[in-house]
Amino acid sequence: MDLGISGRVAVVTGGSKGIGRAVAVGLASEGCRIAIVARGAEALRETADALRAKDAEVLTLSDDLTEPDAPRRVVDGVVARFGRLEILVNNAGAIRGGDFLSTPAEEWADDWRLKVLGYVRMAQAAIPVMRAGRWGRIVNVIGAAARNPATTYMAGGIANAGLINFTRALADLAAPDGILVNAVSPGATATERWDRLVAQQAQAQGQPVDALRAEVARKQPLGRIGRPEDVADLVVFLASERAGFLTGASITVDGGASRGVYL
Numbered sequence: 221m222d223l224g225i226s227g228r229v230a231v232v233t234g235g236s237k238g239i240g241r242a243v244a245v246g247l248a249s250e251g252c253r254i255a256i257v258a259r260g261a262e263a264l265r266e267t268a269d270a271l272r273a274k275d276a277e278v279l280t281l282s283d284d285l286t287e288p289d290a291p292r293r294v295v296d297g298v299v300a301r302f303g304r305l306e307i308l309v310n311n312a313g314a315i316r317g318g319d320f321l322s323t324p325a326e327e328w329a330d331d332w333r334l335k336v337l338g339y340v341r342m343a344q345a346a347i348p349v350m351r352a353g354r355w356g357r358i359v360n361v362i363g364a365a366a367r368n369p370a371t372t373y374m375a376g377g378i379a380n381a382g383l384i385n386f387t388r389a390l391a392d393l394a395a396p397d398g399i400l401v402n403a404v405s406p407g408a409t410a411t412e413r414w415d416r417l418v419a420q421q422a423q424a425q426g427q428p429v430d431a432l433r434a435e436v437a438r439k440q441p442l443g444r445i446g447r448p449e450d451v452a453d454l455v456v457f458l459a460s461e462r463a464g465f466l467t468g469a470s471i472t473v474d475g476g477a478s479r480g481v482y483l
Contacts, residue, residue, distance in 0.1 A: 224461030226251030229302040231294065233285060233342060234312030236263035238411030239361060239455075242448035243309050246456040248276035252307065255279040255298045285312050285338040286330075295345040304353060307459045308346045310339040311361040314413045315376040317420040328375040335379050343390060347399060356399035357459040360387050361451070364407040364474050372424040373417075380405065384470050391468035400467040402458045407474020408436050408445035441476040450475075 230247045234240040235256030248254050248271050256271075256278065258264050264280040271278045279301045283290045298305045313335030316327065339360055350356030365373050366380035384403055391401035408414060422432040437445055451473050457463055458471075472478050 221462065223250050223456065223459075225307070225459060228252050228306045228459075229255070229298065229304050230307035230309065230459065231255040231257060231298050231305060231346070232309040232311060233257045233294075233338065235309075236260060236267045238413055239406060239409060239448045239451050240309070240311040241267050242452035243311065243361075243455045244271060244278075245274075246449070246452040247307065247309075247459065248274060248278070250456060250460070253277040253279075253302055255281060255294075255301070255305075257281045257283060257285070257294050257312065259284050285342070286333040288337075288341065291338070291341040291345040294342070295349060299349060305346055305349045306353060306355060307357045307359075308342060308350075309359045309361065309455060309459065310342055312338055313379075314416070315373075315379055317370075317373045317376065317417050317424060319424040320371060320374055323375070328378075331375055332379055335376075336382060339383060340386065343401075347394060347397075350394075350399050351397045354398040356394070356397070357463075358390065358394070358399065358401040359455050359458045360401070360403040361455065362387070362403045362405045362470070364405045364472050364478055366405055366470070367472065367480065368478055370421075372421040387470060388468050395467060400458075400463065402463070402467060403470040404451060404455050404458065405470060405472045405474075406446060406451045407472065407477045408440070409451060410445055410447055414445070439477065444475070446473065446475060 230252045232244045235244045236258035261282045268278045268280045315331040362383045363380040365377040366384045387403040422429040
């Protein structure tokens, strides 16, 4: 299936590892020109080299999206290199788990500066550029905790639920300009970040990490947790021409693990 986005310019935040890297690979395979953003320069170089080996045109931007001016720097850098920006995948952010009563509020605020304000500021910086072309796609990678409360992941649940609301409102705001906004909420997915989160939650629950990991896998209806590519495939579709009548949606990608009648 031709997704109709060859030549489009896409930026993926948190694009050097895990789901972000898989999204960058997927968009590049559709012919997009890619900008990947992350704080770690070494991981950025490694991912960029892998993409260039597949003949992708890649820009790397090492920046800290917790800084208020960073999203503007990112967008300016993309426009300076490619002349436009048409697809934004908000993916940067790894909110920590832990015991509610012993976690200081400052830790929550620190995590929200990247996962919540980072998404907000990137959209604020990108939409004016997209408006010029009367075409755009914003896909927010959020997380299944938006709809699945967990006592050891309250900070993440609050942030993710808020970002679902943000996605819906932003879709209404951007629709008149031909910009579509959707969210993808992964469940348990095999990434470095997932390994860290399992360790944090296991510590909060007072059980061995391997036991919690096995318990999570055992509860999955499909018998496994997700792969980054499972999430990336949907993100790439939502960024495409084929998703031209889909906006304001939030789709959970968790192999059926969530219990409830909703996407």
